[in-house]
Structure formats: C-alpha cells, structure tokens
Amino acid sequence: MKSWGSSVTLFSSFQWLFFIFANTVVVPISIGAAFDLPSDITEMTMRSSLVFTGIACVIQGWKGHRYPIMEGHSGLLWGVMLNLGLSAPSIGLSYAAIGGGIATGLLAAGVVTMIIAAFNLISYVQKIFTPMVMTVYLFLLTFQLIFVFFKGMLGITDAGEINIPVSFLSLAIVLLVSILKIKGPRTISNFSILIGIIVGWIFYALLFPSTGVEAATTVASFSLFPLGMPNLEFGIIAIAFFAGLLNLCNTFASIQAASELLKEEASYNQYRKSIFMTGGFTILSPLLGLVPYTPFTSSIGFLQSTQIYGRRPFLLGGALLTLIGLIPPFISFLATMPITVGNAVLFVAYLQLFGTAFNSVKGQYFTSDTIFRLAVPVLIGVSLMNVLPSAFANVPTLLQPFLTNGLIMGVLISIVLEKSVNWKRFEQLQN
Template sequence: MNKLFVITTGTASVQWMFFIFANTVVVPVSIGAAFGLPPAETAMILRSSLIFTGIACVLQGWIGHRYPLMEGHSGLMWGLLLTLSASAGALGMDYHVIGGGIATGVIAAGGVMAVMGALKMAPWLNHIFTPMVTNVYLFLLAVQLIIIFFTGMLKVNEDGAIDPAGSFFSVCVVIAVAIMKIKGKGWISNFSILIGITAGWALYVLLFPGEAAGSAEASPFFLFPLGTPNLQWGIVIASFVTGLINMSNTIASVQAASQLYKEKAEEKKYNHSFFLTGVYTIASAPLGLVPYAPYTSSLGFLESTRIYERPPFIIGGLLLSLLGIVPAAGTFLAGIPVTVGSAVLFVAYMQLFGTALKSLQVVSFNSNTIFRIAVPVLVGISIMAIDPKLFSSLPLMIQPLLTNGMATGVILSIILEKMVKWHNYE
C-alpha cells in the first residue's frame, strides 16, 4: 500500500474525528447546563454522545446514504430543546416534565421517520421538502450555526462581560484558518481545520494556562436523564412536529451532496438514510441526547478540506466512538477550549452559506417572487433574535413551535410553496 496514501488517509481520519468531536461535545454540555443536570450526569450524556455519534456516522457512510456526511445532533432539535428549557418558567413546568414531553414526541417522530424509510416514501417527502424549502432550510441552518459558534468563540468573564484578550485570540484563530483555507496550498489548505484546532489549542494553553477545563467523571449509566416520557401535549406536539420537519435535514444533505459529487441521488439513499436517522432518533430519547440528522454543514467541511473519500470519514467515526469508550481519551479531548473549537467551526460553516447561495443560482427572482424566500428566511431569523419569554401569552400548545425560528421558517416555506403558484409571477 502506498505510504503517502496511508499517511494522507490517517491524517484525514484524525481531522474528521476532530471535526465530529468539535460539533458533538458542545451539544450535550449545553443541554446538561440548560436542564440543570449535575456535572456527573452531563459527563455520562457526553460519553454516550461520543459513542453513539461515532457509530451513527459509520453506519450512514457504510449502509445509509453512503456519503461522508456527519450524522450528529440536529441543529433544529438542539434549538428546540434549548428554547423549551429557557421557557420552563413561562410554561410553568420543571425541567423533567419538559424533558419527558420531548422524549415522547421525539420517539414518535423517530418511529414515523423509520417507517417512512422502510416503506420507501422518499418520493412523497420530496414533494413536501421541495428545492426551495431546502434552500430556506440551508439559509436558516447557516445563520443559526454561525450565531452559535460566533457566540461560542467570544470568551466571557464570570461577570458576563467579554474578555478582550481571549476573544481577540479567537478572532486571530478565525483569520489564521481562513488564510490557510484560501491562500494555503495542498495539505495546508486541506488540513486547515485540523491545524487550526490543534495549533489553536496549544497556543491557548500557553497564553491562558489552567483555563481549558476537562470533563467530569461520569455517573453510572441510567435511562431518560432529562425526564421520563409523559403526555404534556404542548411539548409532545411541538417535539413531534419539529422532529418531522427535521427530515428536511436528510433531503437537504443528500441533495446537496449529490450535487457536490456531480451525480443523481438514488431514492434508496434517501430511504436508507431516513430509516437509520429514525432509529437514531428513537434511541436518542432514552439516552438524553439531542435527536440525530445528517449534517448538511459537512458540505462546508468537505469543500474546505477538498478530501471527498469515504474511508477517512468512517475511520474518523470509529475513532470518535473509541474516545467515548476510553474515558481518559474523551476527558483529554474535552479540554479543547470552547472558544478555539467555535472559532474554527465558524470558518468551516461559512462554506455552508456558500452552499445555500449556490443552490439559488438556478432561480430567478423579481419584486414579487422574492417573497418566496424572503418571508420564511427573514421571519425565521427574526424569531431567532427574540427572547422566548415574549411568547408566554400565546397558547401553550403553540408556544414551543413558534419560538423556534428554523422550524417556523421551514413551515412557512412549505405553506408558501403549496399555496402560491409562483410561476404565475415570474
């Protein structure tokens, strides 16, 4: 076997592992904090997340859609859980009641998704999640992730004020990774993400010693750490509907990946992916994990690294699961400063915005048809910027859904595409 091939594949696998890890580690930690879990329980969820996410990536790349697309915690569902936890006071519920309602809705949505995949219903779903709906989803996903990682790269002191030195360091990491990506040649450009994370981490430790925290020792494993399933219907319905909308992740990811690889995506790719994601979604509830979906944002990573082969992706997934199985390894990598990881991902996800723009090149807009995309995208972004507590006067049944900007934007887009004959206004 060619030595250069082995070295390149090995390095690319490690880069994939870091990318998946950086996208994964912040999610269970943020959910643990949002639901008031003890550090040991949060550490338990983190280990489960690493093991399960690695396995999910391997199976999708092997027998699912078979593209090197990370299968991870859905940004749409992550936003729902954070929004619902923040609305606990306004909803008059404790965290375990909210968590239990979410678990019920998520299990139901996962079951529907798995059945649809098994019954080969991808063509029917493609009629709902049309290319324009997918474009809206891509724009809103890019905005939501950029906001999350821009906020994450800003170092904040205990008094809530921005730490100028730490935040400036994150900006420097962003600039350095962007320069490597744009100006770098060969492996420097291809491995800019890996270089940014490792070099940024090392420099952070030197400049801010003692501030990179590791993971706490995990508690004994138990099911439903966020709350046992219940029938709190407002939460259940919101979680179920958002879980179904989450299927747009698969449509958008497989469509965009097929365009990147310059091929036509076969229906079986959608069906296999739906089935696996449905199974993962069902399993996420008892584990206390944010439900799963193919990461459309992986396309930004692929375009940044220009490494499109599947083996590094699959090996990277196996390495991630190993981190969860070996506590010391997971604890070590959990010490990656959040600001550094967020700064590197901020650059990687700028490519996702480019993917959304490229997908619109075949569409011509005028003063009338611009509403086709402007209404759902701008309404969704506006809701993202609003404090969920402002919706507390609305009926409990619709609060959880209307406070999720991405879900609302996608629903608006589906309605507009079905109710308006846009070709009459072109």
C-alpha cells in the same frame, strides 16, 4: 506514494475526529444544564453521545446514504429541547415532565420516520420539502450556525461581556485558517481545519493557562430516560413530534448537497436507507437523554474547506470518536480543548455553507413578486433568531418553542407559501 496516501488518510481521519467532536461535546453538556441534571448523569450522556455519534457516522457512511456526511445531534431539535428545558419554570411543569413529553414525541417521530422509509412514502415527503424550501432551510441553517459559533468564539463571560484577549486569539485563528485555506498549497489547505485546532489549542494553553477547561472527574451513572420517563403531556409531545418530522429537512438537504458536490446523482435507495436509520437513531436518543441524530448539512462546508471527499477518513474518524467515548482518559483529554478555539475554526468551516445555499438558487430568476418566496421566510426566520425568547412570554406556552426558533418558523412559512401560491403564474405575468 503509498506512504503519502496513508499519511493523508491518517491526518484526514484526525481532522474528521476533531470536527465531529467539536460539533458534539457541547450538546449533552448544554442539555444537562437546561434540565438541571446531576453531574454524573451529564457525564453519562456525554459519553453516550460520543459513542453513538461515532457509531451513527460509521453506519450511515457505510450502509446508509454512503456519503462522508457527519451524523450528529440535530441543531433544530437541540434548540427545541433547550427552549423547552429553560422554559420549565414559566410553563409550570417539572423538568422530568417536560423531558418525558419530549421522549414520547421523539419516540413517535422516530417510528413515523421509519414507516415513511419502510413503506416507500419518501416521494410524498419530498413534495413538501421542495427545492425552494430546501434553499430557505440552507440559508437559515447557515445563519443559525454562524450566530452560534461567532458568539462562542468571542468568549463571552457570565456577565455578558466580551473577553477581549480570547476574542483576539479567536480572530487570529479565523485569519490563520482562512489564509491557509485560500493561499496555502493544496497539501496545507486541505488540513487547514486540523492545523487551526492544534495551533489554536497550543496558543490558548500558553496564553490562558488558568482558564482551561477542567477535565471530567465525575463517575458516570447509567440511567434510562435521564430527562424523564415517557408521559402524556400532549402539548410537549406535539412540539417534539412535529420538530422530529421537520428534522427530515436535514436528510434531504444533506444528501442533495453532497451529491451535487461529488457530481453524482443520489439514488432513491440512499434517501430511503438514510431516513430509516435516522428514524432508528431518533428512537434510541431519548432512551439515553440525547438530542436526536440527523445528517449534518453543515458537513458540506467542511468538505468544501478540506477538499477531501473520500469516505475512508470519515469512517475512521467516526470509529475513533466511538473509541474515545469508551476510554475515559481520552474523553478527559479532549474535553480540555477550549470551546472558543473550536468555535473559531467551525466559524470558518461553516462560511462555506453559505456558498451551498447561494448555489441552490442559481438558475432561479426572481421578479419583484416572486422574490417574496425566498425573502419572506428567510428574513422573518433571521429576525426571530435575533429576538430574545423572553419577548414571547405573553404568547401561549405551546407556541413559544415555535416562535422562538427562527429556523422552524422560516421553513414552515416557506412550506405554506410554496403550497398556497402559484409562483409560476407571477413569472408568466412578468414575461
């Protein structure tokens, strides 16, 4: 029995390792491309990303919120940084100027975040991020991630066309993981994510031997503030600072969802410690050219898929990721994992996140009037996600990063609606 328990812990740890790795490796590569970084600097940011993501997971799970929730690169800030980097030519600023403005804004956001935790100001922030705002955030995060991973698993070519053979393999992986999750015995169902990655990786290597990912061959070159030294580009600073504070949505939503999943009430101290540590990691991130960290709300979907809620496998998975980041051959091996396979498996894992969002509105009765508090921010946010950024070319430059990010706009609209409309009055009128 003890041997079986150890085996479950071991396999669960590797499952967490692959999950965290798949959610991490693409981020520094995409940022390097958006800011036109040299290959050796991109290699440095990728290794730093693996090392510090593992460390952040262990610290948060051990001393922070103390839940098995991945601490990873914020999807919200990732989108903001990509938009700013890709818009450099149209804005008329150099990559270094934009990167430096982002660094200044994130450093300021990290300091303010730590102050919020240190001086017990969390209750004031919670008044802004109300349950309805969190519900809107969960729905929009689900749509944003599903869009990303659905497109990613199709193997879209440089010409913008679907790679049909790769797409069929991805769909087969989705079906395999879904069947194992729904129909498989518990011992198999709990490891459906890991099985999907391994089986998909093997079949991809057999079917597409010439299209595998090339292992890293460059020598990493260490550099502080690789995206640009902090400066006073106030427009860029404002965008990065605001997005950094809005990143607190992830912490509140993640801890709340995890506590409900584990059927326990999160303490005020858990929120405080987690927010303080997230602020510290936010300060560290621009020094290494990384997207700031945040508790991954999407981890809830992973937990619901695996049904393994213990902290030990999560902590071991984070420690393994740090070890891999310190040993180049391990990075080279994991870097050969096909991105389409990872996206297909994550697509299934994040379907569970929709259930988390849906459950957050249970007990809430909507009338023809009050439905606007949910429908308006969610549907406008989803609509903006499907509008090409180039459509906002004539909009003032400083507004473009906001309008091209449906998640930010949806949450902002929700906050405004919750603070400006007395929804209880409409419910009373209906009754």
